[in-house]
Amino acid sequence: MPNSIRLHELIASITARFDAAGLVFGHGTSNAHDEACWLAAHALAMDVAAELPDVELSPAQRLAIDELTAVRLKQRQPLAYLLGEAWFCGLPFSVDQHTLVPRSPLAELINEQFQPWLDMRSKQTLLDIGTGSGCIAIACAKTMPWLQVSGSDIDAQALCLAAGNAQRHGLGDRCRWLEADVFCGIDEAFDVIISNPPYVPAMQAQTMPREYQHEPAHALFSGVDGLDHAAAILLDAADHLQAQGVLVLELGESAALLQQQLPMLPFIWPDLEHGGEGVIIAELGMLQRHEHAIKSWYQQRQQRSKS
Ligand SMILES: C[S@@+](CC[C@H](N)C(=O)[O-])C[C@H]1O[C@@H](n2cnc3c(N)ncnc32)[C@H](O)[C@@H]1O
Numbered sequence: 001m002p003n004s005i006r007l008h009e010l011i012a013s014i015t016a017r018f019d020a021a022g023l024v025f026g027h028g029t030s031n032a033h034d035e036a037c038w039l040a041a042h043a044l045a046m047d048v049a050a051e052l053p054d055v056e057l058s059p060a061q062r063l064a065i066d067e068l069t070a071v072r073l074k075q076r077q078p079l080a081y082l083l084g085e086a087w088f089c090g091l092p093f094s095v096d097q098h099t100l101v102p103r104s105p106l107a108e109l110i111n112e113q114f115q116p117w118l119d120m121r122s123k124q125t126l127l128d129i130g131t132g133s134g135c136i137a138i139a140c141a142k143t144m145p146w147l148q149v150s151g152s153d154i155d156a157q158a159l160c161l162a163a164g165n166a167q168r169h170g171l172g173d174r175c176r177w178l179e180a181d182v183f184c185g186i187d188e189a190f191d192v193i194i195s196n197p198p199y200v201p202a203m204q205a206q207t208m209p210r211e212y213q214h215e216p217a218h219a220l221f222s223g224v225d226g227l228d229h230a231a232a233i234l235l236d237a238a239d240h241l242q243a244q245g246v247l248v249l250e251l252g253e254s255a256a257l258l259q260q261q262l263p264m265l266p267f268i269w270p271d272l273e274h275g276g277e278g279v280i281i282a283e284l285g286m287l288q289r290h291e292h293a294i295k296s297w298y299q300q301r302q303q304r305s306k307s
Contacts, residue, residue: 004056004057005062006054006057007054007055008052010057011052014036014039014065014069018032018035018036023211024209039065039072039083040052042083043061043065044064076211078101078211078214078215080101086103087102088103088133088139089107089110089143091139093134094164096161097214099158099161099162099216100132100133100196100216102132102136104135105272105275105279106250107274108272108276109248109270110140113143117268118248118281120144120147121146122244123144123191124147124148125148125150126190126193127149127151127152127186127192127193128149128194129182130153130195131153131158134166136151137149137150137151137175138165138166140194142171148174149171150176150177151175151176151177151178152180154181155216159177163175183233183236183237189240189241189245190240190242191244192245192246193247194247195248195249197233197249198219198220198222198228198229199230199250200222200226200252200254201221202222202226222254224305225257227257227261227301228301231298232298234247234282235294235298238287241287245283246283248280250278250279253277254278255278255279255280262293265286265293265294266286267281268281268282
């Protein structure tokens with residue numbers, strides 16, 4: 001190994017090592033090169049979003065990058081956990097192993113203020129169920145400064161992290177944090193309910209890449225078919241929406257199964273240009289019209305899980 005090395009050369013070598021080791025990405029980056037750049041930028045305290053200059057590295061700088069690279073290769077943790085930081089909607093968030101690493105395709109809708117799907121100017125209150133790091137709630141508060149935002153989670157430690165993230169972005173006075181099991185413990189109604197709940201079918205736990213196994217199981221899995229949380233949300237959402245309220249749900253691949261199981265519900269399916277899938281929108285009126293179908297579907301699921 002040469003004594004001196006330039007940054008771009010080192011990044012190329014880390015990229016090759018990441019690829020050769022078969023690392024899996026998807027926690028903030030989608031490929032080995034971007035991951036190597038993020039790692040190096042963090043180690044050198046450089047701007048993650050800017051193009052990295054091809055500077056000659058000091059021995060201390062090289063050591064810092066090499067050490068982080070070795071840990072990423074050995075532990076197979078998402079880089080965000082090693083750095084304690086992830087990015088969402090262009091904002092940095094503190095993350096740890098109590099929270100999912102932010103990566104929701106809802107970011108695209110938030111950046112566009114949900115145009116053309118929703119008129120967010122007419123909305124005042126928003127609840128983010130399963131808020132984790134608070135990324136969705138906080139990004140909504142930042143992008144739409146007229147909103148009062150609540151984030152709820154079953155995990156008290158995640159809520160502490162979310163509260164810290166809100167302070168970090170100067171939003172402490174417009175965000176509040178509620179410990180709740182879906183709607184249990186929440187007595188109010190909101191203009192918008194948004195959620196990226198757990199939606200991975202339990203069986204997939206065995207086949208998930210190692211990187212995903214570092215994330216909390218209660219943030220990923222949702223019963224046999226991935227729809228337990230979605231069912232609980234759909235059952236009671238109408239009771240927690242204000243007039244003209246809307247529910248925005250991210251369900252990934254499980255959204256198609258939901259539509260199969262409830263074919264009579266005309267969800268709105270926003271197009272997402274920047275990837276991701278399975279985001280659905282349900283208006284209060286539609287949920288009320290189909291209240292009976294939702295209830296019987298929910299009860300059938302309950303009976304099946306007991307038998
Ligand atoms: C897929 S993660 C989403 C985290 C964050 N909103 C994001 O997009 O990165 C799901 C979150 O739901 C929370 N959760 C799991 N079960 C829950 C429940 N019964 N009630 C409320 N939150 C729950 C988990 O703790 C986790 O933070």
